[in-house]
Amino acid sequence: MRLLTTVAALRCYLTQRYSDNKLxxxxxxxxxxxxxxxxxxxGLVPTMGGLHQGHLSLIAxxxxxxxxxxxxxxVNPLQFGVNEDYGRYPRTLEQDQQLCQQAGVxxxxxxxxxxxxxxxxxxxxxxxxxxxxxxxxxxxLCGRSRLGHFQGVATIVTKLLNLVQPERAYxxxxxxxxxxxxxxxVADLNLPVEIVACPTMREASGLAFSSRNQYLTAQEKEQAxxxxxxxxxxxxxxxxxxxxxxxxxxxxxQELAKxxxxxxxxxELVEPTTLMSLETIEEEGMLAIAARxxxxxxxxNTILRDxxxxxxxxxxxGAGKSTVARQVAAKxxxxxxxxxxxxxxxxxxxxxxxxxxxxxxxxxxxxxxCNIELTPSHxxxxxVKVWINHTDVTQAIxxxxxxxxxxxxxxxxxxxxxxxxxxxxxxxxGGLVAEGRDIGTHVFPDAEVKIFLTASVNERxxxxxxxxxxxxxxxxxLEELERDIAERDWKDSTRKVSPLQKAADALEMQTDGLSVSxxxxxxxxxxxxxxxxx
Numbered sequence: 164m165r166l167l168t169t170v171a172a173l174r175c176y177l178t179q180r181y182s183d184n185k186l187x188x189x190x191x192x193x194x195x196x197x198x199x200x201x202x203x204x205x206g207l208v209p210t211m212g213g214l215h216q217g218h219l220s221l222i223a224x225x226x227x228x229x230x231x232x233x234x235x236x237x238v239n240p241l242q243f244g245v246n247e248d249y250g251r252y253p254r255t256l257e258q259d260q261q262l263c264q265q266a267g268v269x270x271x272x273x274x275x276x277x278x279x280x281x282x283x284x285x286x287x288x289x290x291x292x293x294x295x296x297x298x299x300x301x302x303x304l305c306g307r308s309r310l311g312h313f314q315g316v317a318t319i320v321t322k323l324l325n326l327v328q329p330e331r332a333y334x335x336x337x338x339x340x341x342x343x344x345x346x347x348x349v350a351d352l353n354l355p356v357e358i359v360a361c362p363t364m365r366e367a368s369g370l371a372f373s374s375r376n377q378y379l380t381a382q383e384k385e386q387a388x389x390x391x392x393x394x395x396x397x398x399x400x401x402x403x404x405x406x407x408x409x410x411x412x413x414x415x416x417q418e419l420a421k422x423x424x425x426x427x428x429x430x431e432l433v434e435p436t437t438l439m440s441l442e443t444i445e446e447e448g449m450l451a452i453a454a455r456x457x458x459x460x461x462x463x464n465t466i467l468r469d470x471x472x473x474x475x476x477x478x479x480x481g482a483g484k485s486t487v488a489r490q491v492a493a494k495x496x497x498x499x500x501x502x503x504x505x506x507x508x509x510x511x512x513x514x515x516x517x518x519x520x521x522x523x524x525x526x527x528x529x530x531x532x533c534n535i536e537l538t539p540s541h542x543x544x545x546x547v548k549v550w551i552n553h554t555d556v557t558q559a560i561x562x563x564x565x566x567x568x569x570x571x572x573x574x575x576x577x578x579x580x581x582x583x584x585x586x587x588x589x590x591x592x593g594g595l596v597a598e599g600r601d602i603g604t605h606v607f608p609d610a611e612v613k614i615f616l617t618a619s620v621n622e623r624x625x626x627x628x629x630x631x632x633x634x635x636x637x638x639x640x641l642e643e644l645e646r647d648i649a650e651r652d653w654k655d656s657t658r659k660v661s662p663l664q665k666a667a668d669a670l671e672m673q674t675d676g677l678s679v680s681x682x683x684x685x686x687x688x689x690x691x692x693x694x695x696x697x
Contacts, residue, residue: 164260164263164269164271165270165271166273167272167273168272169274169278170278170326173270173272173326174326177205177231177233177327177328180205180269204228204229204230204231204329205229205232205327205329205330206225206232206233206330206332207225207235207323207329207333207356208221208333209235209237209323209332209333209334210237211236211237211238211374212238212254212256212273213254213255213259214255214258214259214262214374215364215372215374215376216364217335217337217363217372217373218234218262218372220362221335221361222234222263222267222333223266224361225359227664229329229330229331231269231270232267232269232270233268233269233271233327235273235327236259236271237274237279237323238252238254239281239319240276240281240282240284240285240315241285241286241289241311241315242286242315242316243312243315244285244312245285247309248375253375253377259271272323272327279319279322280322281318281319285315286311287310287311292318293314293317293318294314294318294321294352295314296313296314296317296344296348297347299437299438299439300313300340300343300344300347300437301314301344303431303433304340304429304431304453305340305453305462307429308428308453313341316345317344320345321354324356330355331358331359332356332357332359333359333361334358334359334360334361335360335361335362335364336360336361336362336363336464337371337372337373337463338462339435339449339466342360343436343438346358346360346436357580363463363464365391368384368385368388368391370388370391371391373461378457378458379456379457379459380457383457386422386425386456387461389418389425390419390454390463391463392418393414393415393416393418393419393430393452394415394452394463394464394465395465397411397412397414397415397465397467401467406443406444406445407442407443408440408448411432411450411467412430412431412432412450415430415450419452422456424456424457425455426454426455427452427454428453428455429451429452429453430450430451430452431451432448432449432450432451433449433451434447434448435448435449435466444467444469445469446468446470446591446592447466447467447468447469447470447591449464449467450464450465450467451463451464452464468593470591470592470594471593471594471595472593472594472610472611472693472694473593473594473596473607473609473610473611473612474491474497474596474597474610474614474686475602475603475606475610475612475613475614475669476488476491476596476597476598476614477598477599477601477602477604477613477614477615477616477663477669478598478614478615478617479623479648480648480651481618482623482674483616483618483674483682484598484599487598487616487683487686488596488597488598490679490680491596491686491687491690492595494683494687497596498537498539498547498589498594499547499595499596500586500595500596501549502586502597502598502599504537505535505537505582505586506573506582507549507560507561507565507566507569508533508549508556508560509529509533509535509551509572509578509582510560510568510569510572510573511551511556511559511565512552513529513568514564514565516529520568520572521571523575523577526572526575526578527575527577527578527581530578530581530582531577531581533552534551535550536549536550536551537549538550586606586607593611595607600663604666608666611693612670612690612693613669613670614669614672614689615665615669615671615672616672616682617672617673617674618674618675619673619675620645620648620649621645622674622675623648624641624645624648625641627644627648628641672685
């Protein structure tokens with residue numbers, strides 16, 4: 164791991180890193196269905212140091228999804244007000260380095276304010292070029308009491324994104340207003356980076372991890388748990404049917420009132436993307452709190468969604484994910500999100516338009532402009548009808564020609580980005596069952612039910628041999644199939660980028676000796692148990 168403190172060293176490091184990765188790719192004979200973009204992707208985790216489990220969860224996500232992980236550590240003077248805690252904000256670079264080393268970080272970028280071209284004063288007093296987010300997004304929540312804060316955040320985050328030029332940057336949901344503003348900034352300025360939102364990490368007591376928690380005394384730390392308790396009470400009320408803003412806020416106020424020394428700055432319900440105030444929750448809302456205990460300012464929030472649940476099923480090749488997902492969707496009356504069919508539909512369109520398979524620019528254009536629809540079907544062989552640009556391609560996408568080209572299309576960055584965005588768009592309403600390798604970890608990390616479906620190598624080889632027989636394909640020995648599956652498992656689980664792994668909150672199901680109906684029944688039972696929990 165490298166510690167870089169200057170812009171020149173950072174640029175040199177990234178240039179060298181990219182060159183090394185490109186060389187490595189050219190030497191590999193097989194990319195194992197991973198694109199060169201994945202192999203060279205840079206993930207950035209911007210922090211102000213004082214690293215804790217919340218930061219480490221961002222780093223772990225970045226490590227899973229990128230070849231190179233950069234952690235920036237910069238206590239940004241521009242986001243602190245005149246009377247705020249810039250001078251005493253935790254600075255623990257040596258400890259942060261050790262944590263980053265253990266987490267597999269490739270490099271830390273820890274510049275001084277002078278190196279970042281900003282004076283050690285607030286944004287109001289600064290004469291540097293500033294990035295100013297929409298005033299409406301800064302007018303609520305923390306923006307009321309922290310004037311200039313989000314301009315300071317936006318200015319430095321923009322500088323970091325320009326310096327590192329990552330494919331992805333990782334931010335925690337705990338800072339919900341900051342997350343929404345950065346997403347808007349990236350969209351409005353057309354910055355070529357994906358902002359990845361990661362769940363709030365909490366101590367065993369429920370208190371959200373924060374660098375400022377170390378300011379709290381033992382008694383204050385115990386008292387601070389009323390913030391998360393208040394949010395949990397509101398979540399329970401929401402699940403019971405309370406969607407009115409004033410009633411949800413009253414539930415939180417009642418809980419916070421138990422600590423007389425807690426000074427509440429605000430409790431607000433806003434739309435998570437625009438940050439506009441909500442009277443009632445139609446689809447989703449962010450219930451946010453800011454309060455002070457002694458001299459320590461604490462924030463927390465929860466997202467309240469009125470949607471049908473999502474079931475995410477991941478697992479190794481040959482585990483029967485697709486067949487099981489179809490059955491589960493049918494039994495629960497949910498939509499089977501056939502992600503594979505989406506890639507096939509794009510491939511069909513590319514072939515139909517006569518576009519060369521390696522013309523990534525033209526394919527990017529087609530994919531981002533096309534309209535894909537998936538509708539339920541009563542046909543058991545094709546339980547999902549697939550439409551692209553209002554043409555039914557359910558059968559056409561199963562041809563040999565499409566099958567032979569779909570891997571090459573699916574490997575293209577723009578295609579994956581566009582289709583994942585469409586999938587996540589459908590996910591806003593929920594009511595889906597989706598399967599793959601990163602559905603629960605990347606596409607739908609907030610899925611209500613996550614399953615990691617697996618089976619022994621021998622079992623999967625036996626199943627595959629039976630499939631070949633039913634399809635009338637030449638017979639392949641079990642030994643050969645076992646070798647192929649074992650090799651695929653090893654490659655999938657040991658590759659540096661997006662290795663096959665179970666989501667932390669997924670239920671692992673070993674399916675040896677179980678029929679598809681048995682597995683489906685177990686998932687349906689687990690789903691019903693999860694949904695019945697308060």
